[in-house]
Amino acid sequence: MSDAVIHCEGLAKTYAEGPLRTHVFHDLHLEVARGETVAILGASGAGKSTLLHLLGGLDTPTGGEVYVAGQKMSALSDAERGRLRNTALGFVYQFHHLLPEFTALENVMLPVLLGGKALADAEAGARHLLEAVGLGHRLGHKPGELSGGERQRAAVARALVNRPACVLGDEPTGNLDEKTAATVFELMLSLNREQGTSLVLVTHDRSLARRLDRVLELHEGRLRELSTEEV
Numbered sequence: 441m442s443d444a445v446i447h448c449e450g451l452a453k454t455y456a457e458g459p460l461r462t463h464v465f466h467d468l469h470l471e472v473a474r475g476e477t478v479a480i481l482g483a484s485g486a487g488k489s490t491l492l493h494l495l496g497g498l499d500t501p502t503g504g505e506v507y508v509a510g511q512k513m514s515a516l517s518d519a520e521r522g523r524l525r526n527t528a529l530g531f532v533y534q535f536h537h538l539l540p541e542f543t544a545l546e547n548v549m550l551p552v553l554l555g556g557k558a559l560a561d562a563e564a565g566a567r568h569l570l571e572a573v574g575l576g577h578r579l580g581h582k583p584g585e586l587s588g589g590e591r592q593r594a595a596v597a598r599a600l601v602n603r604p605a606c607v608l609g610d611e612p613t614g615n616l617d618e619k620t621a622a623t624v625f626e627l628m629l630s631l632n633r634e635q636g637t638s639l640v641l642v643t644h645d646r647s648l649a650r651r652l653d654r655v656l657e658l659h660e661g662r663l664r665e666l667s668t669e670e671v
Contacts, residue, residue, distance in 0.1 A: 445605040452503030465661035479649035482658035530599030534611040569597040589620035606638040
């Protein structure tokens with residue numbers, strides 16, 4: 441576990457609604473090594489997004505433990521979990537979730553500012569990454585003035601601006617056309633290699649999944665590693 445950026449053991453999640461109990465998964469184990477890329481496949485409703493939210497500390501498991509960068513999430517206060525998420529993790533979703541009133545530069549600067557760094561440092565880091573993702577000419581544009589692919593590239597830059605230990609991606613290319621999706625995916629892999637950041641990617645696209653180090657399938661509450669022939 442010493443080299444793991446994310447580690448979970450005995451993870452369980454159950455939703456209760458009145459007398460009804462929905463068991464998403466039980467006794468789930470996962471370890472993501474530093475710099476490793478992992479794809480998670482599974483049918484719709486299998487719990488892939490739920491798992492990602494648990495790994496990122498956005499939801500609380502009903503059993504088991506999640507460790508991020510060696511820290512036990514359940515032992516942290518809400519404020520401490522927030523700080524750990526901001527520094528150790530990056531998130532990219534199917535929809536960009538950029539703040540519409542802010543420019544691309546301001547959106548990417550925000551995680552750095554929330555971490556307490558100086559404005560000049562935040563701007564320099566955000567500008568560098570936006571240039572790296574091909575948006576150096578769009579710094580002052582708001583999300584509504586960007587194409588879908590440009591918004592996702594800005595979201596990738598925002599996820600990486602604090603040089604996190606791991607990026608969690610929930611269908612980050614699922615809302616894009618095939619060509620733009622390939623561009624964004626290549627960008628994520630390139631930045632993963634450059635920064636040594638781990639990548640956990642929920643996707644339905646098996647052709648993309650095959651390009652990652654490991655492919656796991658979430659089925660009936662269990663994670664199973666797939667062989668090359670099965671992907």
